[in-house]
Amino acid sequence: MKRYRDAIQTEIDTAYLYERIADMQDDDQLTSYYNQMAAIEKLHRDKMLESILIKSPRFVLPSVSARAKTIAWLGRRFGQNIIASALMDTEKAIAKATVVNKEKDGLPIEGNESRHVEILNSLTKMSGTNLGRIEHHHKSIGGNALRAAVLGANDGLVSNLSLVMGVAGALADSDAVLIAGSAGLLAGAISMSLGEWISVKSSQELYERQIDLEEAEIELNPEEEQKELELLYLSKGLDAQAAKDLAEKIIADPEQASNILVKEELNIDIDELEGSAWEAAYTSFFLFVGGAIIPLFPFFFTTGNQAILYSVIASTIGLFVIGAGITLITGKSLWYSGMRQVIFGLLAAAVTYGIGRWIGVSMMG
Numbered sequence: 001m002k003r004y005r006d007a008i009q010t011e012i013d014t015a016y017l018y019e020r021i022a023d024m025q026d027d028d029q030l031t032s033y034y035n036q037m038a039a040i041e042k043l044h045r046d047k048m049l050e051s052i053l054i055k056s057p058r059f060v061l062p063s064v065s066a067r068a069k070t071i072a073w074l075g076r077r078f079g080q081n082i083i084a085s086a087l088m089d090t091e092k093a094i095a096k097a098t099v100v101n102k103e104k105d106g107l108p109i110e111g112n113e114s115r116h117v118e119i120l121n122s123l124t125k126m127s128g129t130n131l132g133r134i135e136h137h138h139k140s141i142g143g144n145a146l147r148a149a150v151l152g153a154n155d156g157l158v159s160n161l162s163l164v165m166g167v168a169g170a171l172a173d174s175d176a177v178l179i180a181g182s183a184g185l186l187a188g189a190i191s192m193s194l195g196e197w198i199s200v201k202s203s204q205e206l207y208e209r210q211i212d213l214e215e216a217e218i219e220l221n222p223e224e225e226q227k228e229l230e231l232l233y234l235s236k237g238l239d240a241q242a243a244k245d246l247a248e249k250i251i252a253d254p255e256q257a258s259n260i261l262v263k264e265e266l267n268i269d270i271d272e273l274e275g276s277a278w279e280a281a282y283t284s285f286f287l288f289v290g291g292a293i294i295p296l297f298p299f300f301f302t303t304g305n306q307a308i309l310y311s312v313i314a315s316t317i318g319l320f321v322i323g324a325g326i327t328l329i330t331g332k333s334l335w336y337s338g339m340r341q342v343i344f345g346l347l348a349a350a351v352t353y354g355i356g357r358w359i360g361v362s363m364m365g
Contacts, residue, residue, distance in 0.1 A: 001056060008048045008061070013068035014090050015041035020072040021083045033123055037116070067327060067334075084124050091116045150325045152284055155192065156291030157322065158345050160184050161315045164295045165308070165349040169356025174303040181296040188292060193285035200277040218254050226251040229260070294318040295349075312346070319345040 015038045022034030045061075052059050075083035095114040102108070163184040167177045218225045229247035234240065251257045295318075298310035323341030324334050 001052075001059075004048070004052050004055075004059075005062065008045060008052065009065060010090060010094070011041050011045040011048060012062060013065050014087065015039075015045065016064045016068050017072060017083050017087050020075060021080050021087070024075070024080045024083075030123065037119065037123075040116075084120070088117065088120055088124075091120055150322055152192065152287030153291035153318075154322045154341070156185070156188060156288035157294050157315060157318050158291075158348060159188055160292035161295035161311070161345060161349045162352040164299070164311060166352035166356035168308050168311075169353040170359045171356075172304065174299050174307055177307070178296070178299050181292075181299065185289060185292040185296060189285045189288040192288045193281040196284040197277045197281040200280045204277070218251070218257050222251050222254075222257075225257065229257070291318065291322070312349070315345065315349070316342055 018034050018038035018041060022031045022038065025031040025034065049059075049061060071083055071086045075081075092114075095117055160181060164177055164181045167180040171177070226247045229250055230240075230243045233243035233246055238246065250260055295311045295315045298314060299307045302310060319342045320338040323338035326341070327334050327337045
């Protein structure tokens, strides 16, 4: 029953998020499309409920989860990319599970298992949302701020907690811990922000180079580029004549042809070039600092074992909150993800504290 409950909860949450992103559209047609996707998910929910009630007549339909409501709230505050990203992750997971179950049951793969993924990808492009950017592991050119915030804060907290505990284990001097922790905080934040700046800048330069090459090909060899467009539209289901007519119309306008080929052939969104490398650097810097300050701040107002205890307590809370934040991305249990983050973070701190303690004893001896 847990598997059934989880499955129907996914349908309920997905329908709810489709409705929320529909509410955020300025275009009535897009609103209609998203609401139709919500209606499809509700049909899935109702069919699933019928099957569940046969097995368990007392089953009660769950309400929208706190995770889905939080994602919707974040989407209203920080942009529909957050909702679109969560929906895409869910649709991909459902498509993958469908394929796995068909293979297990010996059923043929018909090619429509990822239909919702394709539809959602098209809708997000129509609404100006670029899922290619959203799915980056860290924030790059306008990527998923939620994912970047969680991972950036986690990097800062775990790395500085390990450093602080290592120094505290080796030395009883709280001033030394403060100096080392502050240095680790600044060094890590600067390193991460510089890495983000280089990543964004190099991506922009690479994209600009690829766009320049594509524009040169259109100018020097328009016939070949027209053929590529024809093949592209044939692969999307147009008949040969319609694909040829559309390709001819597009190639007649070099700027339009460039934009389409860049997006479809190179999978580059022009909007990505407008992202600020400095914005990514600043964001990464402050996210890392926000996590790294947690294990360090108790040493500013107390010393010794008391400071270590307060640092561990503060870090445990911080790790749990970060783990809970990760559930907005993964959809896993809040308690499972939170406690997993706590265990891994404290384990890393315990190892470095033990090594520091051993080194300290060796030096004293």
